[in-house]
Amino acid sequence: MVNKDKGTIQFDDKFTIQDSQEMDLFGYMKTAKNDGSNIRSAAVRLSNAISLEDYKSDMDFLNNKGLADRINEFPNLANVEQHLSYYTYTITIDLEKIGK
16 A cells, blocks of 8 residues: 655555545645656645644654555654644545545
8 A cells, every 4th residue: 555666655556545544534645757746635634723832842753654664664754843732723624525
């Protein structure tokens, strides 16, 4: 379902939204060398979350280990600012787009 054939860890070209709820709900971008990209926008979206408490400057790391483990590759690392708080946000779901 995931590979690194094109130099980037991404969903395999042969898998579609019928094969993956993750791809159907949250979208994807499949790169194509010299041919642009195949993009599906997410049917499920979150608005910007607004913290209800002050930020304390905590740092953490994240990676794409979940995708990388599926094909026995090493994940890519990144820094992330971590904050424990209550947030307010909105979730929208385009029901007409799911499964299509």
